[in-house]
Amino acid sequence: MKRILSGMRPTGRLHLGHYHGVLKNWVRLQQEYECFFFAADWHALTTEYRTPQNIAADRREMVIDWLAVGLDPERSVLFVQSAVKEHAELHVLFSMITPVPWLERVPSYKELQENLAEKELNTIGFLGYPVLQSADIAIYRAHTVPVGEDQLPHLELTREIVRRFNHFYGETFPEPEGLLTETPRLPGSDGRKMSKSYGNAIMLSDSPEAVSKTVMGYVTDPARKRRNDPGDPDVCVLFNLHKIYSPAEVQQEVQAQCRSAGIGCVDCKKMALKNLLDAHVPMFEKRQEVEKRVDVDAILEAGNLRAREHAQRTMEDVRTRMGL
């Protein structure tokens, strides 16, 4: 069975953007692959080093969401990066063979440094972000890494580092492939990218009432000012919810009725809401169940143990090959 590995920086509670963009895939991949999923808490420190106090709580909330959507600790190894110290050891060894210009060329490097100037990201840790990511991947000899498009340069770099390592010390690591999956666009209620900090997100932990409030507040076709004005679903932010949650017939009906001013936006939103809640409520209830009854720390402890076994085996091999 091929091995999948992926990680997520602990950002606290997750929203539907995370679900449709990443988690839904992870859940599906569990059927076909041996999966390792981890909370990249050291990676979070590359930008949050001034305020690390939130990271542990954010990590926990994130993992509760993972369990709520169906990541299964019986099937997949769910673990915490900082609990497997071997990642740091491989990071050091990789850093010895990684030319600095390779890292300076990574597009997100200069870009984020400028965009997040107030965070002072001129650190070794931030420059080395992709080296740590390479260690995360290589240490499990993962073949396949499901990631968003923004992560492809990091994966390319991982392949380069692994190739260089294999060239110097002998064939040790497979060259991992990125796995991109089509994901539906799901903007937040104001039309911008869904984000907790914009206040436009539907969180996995939102009660049906909270979801209802956000859905009813979604931006629609701005040209449709009055009930009698015809609308255009193609420019309507709310219609994105129908695309994900409503059956094809309903979508067609809504499109026709919108263009002919047959239905109003309030009714249209209520239909989208109903279909969204059909999918959301089971996850919401599962989440409450997990919060009340599941020993999340024990799950991670067991995952850390399994991850460590694999990582330790790889590091023994690495040390031997390097003559350490």
Ligand code: TRP
């Ligand atoms: N950089 C990834 C992100 O921001 C998180 C991550 C860290 C990761 N290590 C990884 C993803 C290894 C895949 C594999 O989303």
Ligand code: SF4
């Ligand atoms: Fe959007 Fe529906 Fe209103 Fe049309 S009727 S503008 S699709 S909310």
